[in-house]
Amino acid sequence: MENLKDFYKRERAEEWRAEIRKTLKTKERTLLERIQMPAQDPDVRNHNRTEVNLGLDEKLAMEEARRCIDCPNPTCITGCPVGIFIPKFIKKIEIGDFLGAAKVIKETNSLPAVCGRVCPQEKQCEANCFYTIQLQKPPVAIGFLERFAADYERNSGQMAIPEAGKKNGIKVAAIGSGPASLAWATDMARFGYDVTVFEALHELGGVLKYGIPGFRLPNEIVDIEINNLKEMGVKFVTNFVVGRTATIEELREKGFEAFFVASGAGLPRFMNIPGENFTGIFSSNEYLTRINLMGATLDGYDTPVTLGDNVAVIGGGNTAMDSVRTAKRLGAKRAMIVYRRTREEMPARVEEVEHAIEEGIEFMNLNNPVKYIGDNNGRVKKMVLQKMELGEPDASGRRRPIPVEGSEYEVDVDVVIVAVGVSPNPLIPSSVKGLKTTKWGTIKVNDDFQSSIEDIFAGGDIVRGGATVILAMGDGRNAAVGMDKYIKNKIKK
Amino acid sequence: MNKIIEKKFFSENVVKLVIESPDIARNRKPGHFVIVKTGKKGERIPLTIAGADPVKGTINLVIQIVGVTSHKIASLEVGDEISDISGPLGKATHIEKVGTVLAAAGGVGTAPLLPIIEAMKKAGNRVVTVLAARNKDLIILEDEVRKHSDEVIIMTDDGSYGKQGLVTHGMEEVIKNEKVDLSIAIGPAIMMKFASLLTKKYDIKTVVSLNTIMVDGTGMCGACRITVGGKTKFVCVDGPEFDAHKVDFDEMLMRLSGFKEQEAAAYKKYIAELS
Ligand SMILES: Cc1cc2nc3c(=O)[nH]c(=O)nc-3n(C[C@H](O)[C@H](O)[C@H](O)COP(=O)(O)OP(=O)(O)OC[C@H]3O[C@@H](n4cnc5c(N)ncnc54)[C@H](O)[C@@H]3O)c2cc1C
Ligand SMILES: Cc1cc2nc3c(=O)[nH]c(=O)nc-3n(C[C@H](O)[C@H](O)[C@H](O)COP(=O)(O)OP(=O)(O)OC[C@H]3O[C@@H](n4cnc5c(N)ncnc54)[C@H](O)[C@@H]3O)c2cc1C
Ligand code: SF4
Numbered sequence A: 001m002e003n004l005k006d007f008y009k010r011e012r013a014e015e016w017r018a019e020i021r022k023t024l025k026t027k028e029r030t031l032l033e034r035i036q037m038p039a040q041d042p043d044v045r046n047h048n049r050t051e052v053n054l055g056l057d058e059k060l061a062m063e064e065a066r067r068c069i070d071c072p073n074p075t076c077i078t079g080c081p082v083g084i085f086i087p088k089f090i091k092k093i094e095i096g097d098f099l100g101a102a103k104v105i106k107e108t109n110s111l112p113a114v115c116g117r118v119c120p121q122e123k124q125c126e127a128n129c130f131y132t133i134q135l136q137k138p139p140v141a142i143g144f145l146e147r148f149a150a151d152y153e154r155n156s157g158q159m160a161i162p163e164a165g166k167k168n169g170i171k172v173a174a175i176g177s178g179p180a181s182l183a184w185a186t187d188m189a190r191f192g193y194d195v196t197v198f199e200a201l202h203e204l205g206g207v208l209k210y211g212i213p214g215f216r217l218p219n220e221i222v223d224i225e226i227n228n229l230k231e232m233g234v235k236f237v238t239n240f241v242v243g244r245t246a247t248i249e250e251l252r253e254k255g256f257e258a259f260f261v262a263s264g265a266g267l268p269r270f271m272n273i274p275g276e277n278f279t280g281i282f283s284s285n286e287y288l289t290r291i292n293l294m295g296a297t298l299d300g301y302d303t304p305v306t307l308g309d310n311v312a313v314i315g316g317g318n319t320a321m322d323s324v325r326t327a328k329r330l331g332a333k334r335a336m337i338v339y340r341r342t343r344e345e346m347p348a349r350v351e352e353v354e355h356a357i358e359e360g361i362e363f364m365n366l367n368n369p370v371k372y373i374g375d376n377n378g379r380v381k382k383m384v385l386q387k388m389e390l391g392e393p394d395a396s397g398r399r400r401p402i403p404v405e406g407s408e409y410e411v412d413v414d415v416v417i418v419a420v421g422v423s424p425n426p427l428i429p430s431s432v433k434g435l436k437t438t439k440w441g442t443i444k445v446n447d448d449f450q451s452s453i454e455d456i457f458a459g460g461d462i463v464r465g466g467a468t469v470i471l472a473m474g475d476g477r478n479a480a481v482g483m484d485k486y487i488k489n490k491i492k493k
Numbered sequence B: 001m002n003k004i005i006e007k008k009f010f011s012e013n014v015v016k017l018v019i020e021s022p023d024i025a026r027n028r029k030p031g032h033f034v035i036v037k038t039g040k041k042g043e044r045i046p047l048t049i050a051g052a053d054p055v056k057g058t059i060n061l062v063i064q065i066v067g068v069t070s071h072k073i074a075s076l077e078v079g080d081e082i083s084d085i086s087g088p089l090g091k092a093t094h095i096e097k098v099g100t101v102l103a104a105a106g107g108v109g110t111a112p113l114l115p116i117i118e119a120m121k122k123a124g125n126r127v128v129t130v131l132a133a134r135n136k137d138l139i140i141l142e143d144e145v146r147k148h149s150d151e152v153i154i155m156t157d158d159g160s161y162g163k164q165g166l167v168t169h170g171m172e173e174v175i176k177n178e179k180v181d182l183s184i185a186i187g188p189a190i191m192m193k194f195a196s197l198l199t200k201k202y203d204i205k206t207v208v209s210l211n212t213i214m215v216d217g218t219g220m221c222g223a224c225r226i227t228v229g230g231k232t233k234f235v236c237v238d239g240p241e242f243d244a245h246k247v248d249f250d251e252m253l254m255r256l257s258g259f260k261e262q263e264a265a266a267y268k269k270y271i272a273e274l275s
């Protein structure tokens, strides 16, 4: 097989690409300004639930595509966990072949409409763009362009459904229906397997549905992708808790040859500080699930959620941003982020932090709650915050926050949302004998994403701890290759 | 899927449903519960599996109507399907021969208690059961309980059936008469709290099955969290059964009232719309 570098080179040398490069000098391309994503006005959008970013139109997309200089050594690709052929799809956009662009992306990424919206591009593809590394200029807006191509294809009525391979009649199953599983299922169906996805909840999509809010990722987009998988013949079973409704052993007896565990990192962490169990204090998972999955506050839906004027969210990741922006949309007067480090150390996507600031979210950085105070009914009414300062870098390379003695003060709150991280869901590891896990409770896998039990593969957050959508998808694809290899070897024997 | 094949009212507000659910029927054990949701806009609520027939592939639920969701589920008729049931969830009851088991149920708590006494009896224990309720109409499943108990004491608040008094009176009577090795109490949180205080006084190991608020039932949200022995536990995955003497019942009672006003308002609106 030719190596990737040669492949990129050969593709880059194709006539259409050489032609398009000639239409504008590299130097001139680099002088173009990065386009702005059209977005709803902050003061409008913080009162509704529809998508913040409106998407690029054809003109804007083609304009941005011209900035990409089609590098001989496309470093951007090295930053993408699934190795999308970035310059190739961008050049397709430049020539106006939008469906072609979508097709290029889908060769390696089955959920581009999702990734274009939620990938931390500033840490991945865009961080490795020539503009970022060499020119210290804003990178090509790879994420926006990816989203554009995917949306264009979806709205064109000509969405390409990946072709299922010739049926081999071999049954395989995934546990969980998040992005890792969806990517795995696409490839397994392509390879010709008889694929079933089991999901514990009543809805499909994992965190894409119950976690990430519609103003960032509309549910319809996830549903359409899932429907495409159904068209490919993938079977989905909801309300099925593997390990409970049936064990892996029972599923083996039903003829499943191999399993892909993609059960996510669903266990919320709390800080274990006094008063944390007062009512009005939620984990971000509970808060977002009540609202996103269960429709709390929407007309006719039965699930309640607590509303209030003063809402504090503890944490600085995507989950924290999603929670605080949701609280603002539900009418909070003061929607606060309480984070123990500074904005630089926040793990959230940069765009979300910027959007949150525009929407009037208050950032109380270098603060940490130490205690909650409740009223007579046990409802939280104040949080006690302690100021922090940054010390030496810790193991993660981020400067360690150190409490400032005697700096405690009280802030009124009606609702507190704790978004300080999640642990791997222990349901599967604890229900399968002999499955090796790490001390963090994640499932141990080899390079083929195979666990200590040969017919069980795993990927996504259950292997990585809390990670990203695209890493989960990459795992799903690699696990599919690994599983295919395993099954074929077994048949040979 | 999830078709209702039998429905029976035990009292005005307590109904038993027998539901087709073969996977759950095969795998459930005493102590397990399911999460039930009805309709697209419905809420997910936990209900104990009060019995099952693995051959027929059915499970029994006993539901007390207290709000919108329990009312909606209790209003379904034979032949209707419940849109979503997931389970069996939670840890199964630890069944073991210990000697004499004092089982106590308050109100609809009899339903979840039933499979446990059945298993305890089968394991060779002497089972003494105290059933308590506000009045005669609310004493449910008496015949079934008698079948799996060596002795049954019935207590009603108003004295309309059995003896007059609270569940704890019945329990104390037993404790004074014979050596009790293990006590199990299931019912409203307040009943479990007092049952627990009583057995603590006599130093009798006690298990309670906690009915906290839940959403997913798989350990994902933390809605069901309570403090046991000073540590936060998730009832849906760490329980629902716990050592009663370590449970912070006051905190649990407080957390149960987390959505009280909203729930009451929603129920009022729902009932008004019905009529
Ligand atoms: C609020 C929030 C915002 C985020 N924002 C971003 C973002 O902007 N960008 C980004 O890249 N990442 C983001 N992430 C992280 C990202 O969503 C996850 O890394 C990703 O979803 C992991 O995918 P997964 O397939 O491993 O698992 P999940 O998406 O967690 O899906 C796991 C599924 O498995 C099911 N399951 C669990 N146990 C069982 C069982 N025993 N039987 C059957 N089913 C089971 C669960 O119900 C769940 O549906 C965010 C996460 C959250 C919570
Ligand atoms: C593991 C477990 C097993 C359960 N098993 C059963 C069962 O077998 N049969 C049964 O009838 N119920 C059972 N419950 C309780 C049941 O889940 C609740 O009654 C139900 O959620 C009420 O929903 P609703 O919408 O009808 O009422 P809501 O509107 O939610 O509540 C109405 C009123 O009831 C009170 N309430 C709500 N939840 C509870 C609760 N868990 N305990 C006591 N009071 C509550 C509220 O304070 C409120 O005032 C169980 C709960 C758990 C956690
Ligand atoms: S999938 Fe993510 S990392 Fe890869 S190109 Fe798209 S936005 Fe960038």
Ligand code: SF4
Binding pocket: A067, A068, A069, A070, A071, A074, A075, A076, A077, A086, A087, A128, A129, A130, A131, A140, A142
């Ligand atoms: S590194 Fe940037 S400019 Fe170069 S090919 Fe990739 S996106 Fe285009």
Ligand code: FES
Binding pocket: B213, B214, B215, B216, B217, B218, B219, B220, B221, B222, B223, B224, B225, B234, B235, B236, B237
């Ligand atoms: S119900 Fe969500 S964690 Fe227990």
